[in-house]
Amino acid sequence: MQLAVDLHSHSGYAGGVGQIELKTVSRTMKLKGIDVFGTGDCLFPPRTEELKKELSEVAEGLFSLPSDSSKFLLQTEVILSTKLAHKKNKTIAHHLIFFPDFDSICKMQKLMKKWGMKNTIGRPFITSGSQRELEDQLFEMQNVDPLIEIIPAHIMTPDGIFGSKNNLDKLIEFYGNFLPNIRCIETGLSADPQMLATIPDLAELTFISNSDCHSAALNRIGREFTILNVEKTDYPFIINSLRENQVIMTAEFNPAEGRYFLTGHRGNRNNHSKAVIFRHNVPSDLICPECGKKMFLGVQQRCRQLQDKNCKIVPRKFMHLIPLVEVIAVAQNLKSINSNKVRKIFDEIMNVFPSEIVLWQSDSIHVMLDKRIDEKTINHILAVQCGSFKFDPPGHDGIYGKLQVGVY
Ligand SMILES: [Zn+2]
Ligand SMILES: [Zn+2]
Known part of the structure; x- marks a missing residue:
């Protein structure tokens, strides 16, 4: 059975757009054709309470508003931050976490308290002082419930695990012994499966695509989504489908639409009379010729650094879409x-x-x-x-x- 899912969103608690009503989200989901939607920010206590109050469980681990067919999955984004011994700067990477029930969210909130983490924003930070400490945290989170899924989010953007800020060559540098528990990655708006196909570390993983939206608008919800093959519409079957790479297809932004696709500086920066964009021949020091400040390396070039032509290629079906x-x-x-x-x-x-x-x-x-x-x-x-x-x-x-x- 085909199931259209969009499993990364944010509520008003993540900043930006004010509160977003679940019934508005549900209405947009139906127009777009999204069957299951990630709630966003489910770890943030006021949001947890709101979700508990408004939603009831209609299938194992999936939730709906009263007399409504749209289904929600408990989801948050967290920022994992650590100090790797071989890197000068902190390594910071956004991750999605899916939860099977409110009980596991409560246990996770207790863990964060035990670690001394502030849980005061929609997308909380979980920090650690070393790779070893991070690895222990990841295992403790996974041990809360075997059905919790931890997924590196928008992996190629500057805040993603493989983004230019972190400059990691291999996933194992970050995850260590936890790596076998990473079974999925989110492609993000600036990359598509084709760009990621020849990155050796990703060859065995499931690719999913989500909107990462902060609004219930028709051009936000489902702007990227994934169609999964599931035997049954419930949380355990969705997780199983992700772990077994039962993705039928993903709908993706054209990467050139994504906000970090090319290396450059926008035109309205200080000391800029025009935008500077590098399609080719990116300066090796990344210094902007207009303002002299450093530029972020675009996703396209960052992918090229990680690609290996001899990589085994797993066929993945996807289409580029515009709302x-x-x-x-x-x-x-x-x-x-x-x-x-x-x-x-x-x-x-x-x-x-x-x-x-x-x-x-x-x-x-x-x-x-x-x-x-x-x-x-x-x-x-x-x-x-x-x-x-x-x-x-x-x-x-x-x-x-x-x-x-x-x-x-
Ligand atoms: Zn993010
Ligand atoms: Zn500049």
Whole structure:
């Protein structure tokens, strides 16, 4: 059975957007076609209480609002920070943690207290003074419940395990003896399975893709997602499917859209008259020719450092996707996805297709939408479906790439 999952999100407690109501999330999930969604921030006590109050368990380890079909999985992101003996700076890497029940969350909160960690933000820090201490923490977390899953998040971004800030060559440098418990990685918005395919350390792992969204908007939830093969829709079967690499496909950002794709500096930095972007020939010292400050190494170049052409390649099915509302806005020459016109066309399409995922998988888009919406929007949707779009300029220095549809 196919299950569409998006297992990385944040609540209002992670900062940025204010509170996000679960019923709004559920409504967007249905329009997008997401079956199971990660709650975000489930370790933060006020959030834990909120989730406990609003949700009830409807299948083992999955939760829903009263009389609602959308399912939630208890999920948080944490920042693991440690001091590796062979690295000058601290190594900091974002991780996803999935929990099978509220009881294991409570035990994990007690562990954090025992370690003296502050648990005062949606995405908490778990710090340690050495690799050995980190390894002990990871084993203690896993021992809370064998069904807890710990997954390195957006692995190639500057805050990811393989990101340019950390500059690790091998996962074992960080995880040590815990490494066999790492069975999955999250590709992140700036990388796709093709870019990661020839990195030897990742060859045996499951790749998943999630939105990492901080909002319930139609261009945020499910902007990246994973379709899993599961025997049954419950938490143990989802975890089993992840551990056994039963991924049918992932839907990914085009990496050039991701905010850290290329090395560069955005145009509005101090002492900049224009943006600086390196598509090739990145300066080896990473010094920006405009302002003289150091640039982050882009994800594309960072992947190249880790790739090995002789690596065994595991085939992985994926597609590049753009949220439908963004495609409509571009087709209508509108800057905002929030315009009434965009919403009207979106609703019209949703009268024909049960969800966005069904639309993208359909081979009869033209027939189904003909005369219902304008020809230009249909052509834009078809162009995106067959991959005829690009991002120019590509993402860099925290800025998303700019979408151009119908061009190669
Ligand atoms: Zn993160
Ligand atoms: Zn600069």
